[in-house]
Amino acid sequence: MGDAPDLARLIERQGRMLETLVKLAERPALALTPQTMAAEIAEAGRTAGNADHELLEHRAFNRTHSRRL
Numbered sequence: 001m002g003d004a005p006d007l008a009r010l011i012e013r014q015g016r017m018l019e020t021l022v023k024l025a026e027r028p029a030l031a032l033t034p035q036t037m038a039a040e041i042a043e044a045g046r047t048a049g050n051a052d053h054e055l056l057e058h059r060a061f062n063r064t065h066s067r068r069l
Helices: 003-026 034-068
Strands: none
């Protein structure tokens, strides 16, 4: 029951990832240099990492507090 919000967040992020991939596919190949791709990959990693940490913290918080009830 408590996993529904987590699943909703994952589905939302999956949709945003798909949008990003579509945007990349629409860009001209010359715009996708190693330098620009490296910067975009690094930013995507930070964003995804932050989201993963938030989700893990949320789950840990819920587990801790649900045991007290």
